[in-house]
Amino acid sequence: MNKKFATLDDFLGTYFIYTYDNGWEYEWYAHNDHTVDYRIHGGMVAGRWVTGQEANIVMLVPGIYKIAWTEPTGTDVALDFMPNDHRINGTIFFPKWVQDHPEITVTYQNEHIDLMEAAREKYETYPKLVVPEFAQITYIGDAGQNNTDVINEAPYAGMTDDIRAGKFYDDNYKRLSK
Numbered sequence: 001m002n003k004k005f006a007t008l009d010d011f012l013g014t015y016f017i018y019t020y021d022n023g024w025e026y027e028w029y030a031h032n033d034h035t036v037d038y039r040i041h042g043g044m045v046a047g048r049w050v051t052g053q054e055a056n057i058v059m060l061v062p063g064i065y066k067i068a069w070t071e072p073t074g075t076d077v078a079l080d081f082m083p084n085d086h087r088i089n090g091t092i093f094f095p096k097w098v099q100d101h102p103e104i105t106v107t108y109q110n111e112h113i114d115l116m117e118a119a120r121e122k123y124e125t126y127p128k129l130v131v132p133e134f135a136q137i138t139y140i141g142d143a144g145q146n147n148t149d150v151i152n153e154a155p156y157a158g159m160t161d162d163i164r165a166g167k168f169y170d171d172n173y174k175r176l177s178k
């Protein structure tokens with residue numbers, strides 16, 4: 001947690017756990033300069049996880065980063081990371097159908113892209129649910145870029161506690177044997 005962030009390169013390859021002020025807990029990994037991976041542990045779509053999501057990733061000023069993307073579900077996300085202060089400001093723009101049927105999205109999305117695209121056509125988009133929140137970063141790890149072992153299994157209850165306790169990853173962010 002003591003790493004100091006100054007460049008875009010400092011940020012890429014970093015893995016975070018954070019909790020939004022509304023209680024929603026997320027893991028998120030800057031996989032490289034154009035894709036992100038994440039797992040959701042709390043909130044409306046807890047249990048959902050995604051790898052290889054295309055995103056726009058920039059540094060605004062030294063140590064402050066903006067990441068934005070649009071998902072196959074039609075959900076849009078804009079995150080501002082202030083890792084030196086262990087803070088994030090995130091806004092999620094959920095289509096109405098995700099609010100009405102969150103369970104459809106609670107899966108490993110990569111294996112169900114067709115289902116997400118069908119649902120976004122079948123159900124309503126508007127009015128969107130906008131969720132703007134600050135978050136507190138509870139863990140920062142240096143996993144390196146393009147590490148496919150960081151986010152590669154479904155979330156489970158207690159997972160983030162195991163990670164913070166050093167019971168989940170080895171020093172290279174490979175999974176310790178179960």
Ligand SMILES: C=Cc1ccc(O)cc1
Binds near residue numbers: 092
């Ligand atoms: C909907 C995805 C999502 C991923 C990370 C985050 O902080 C907020 C939303």
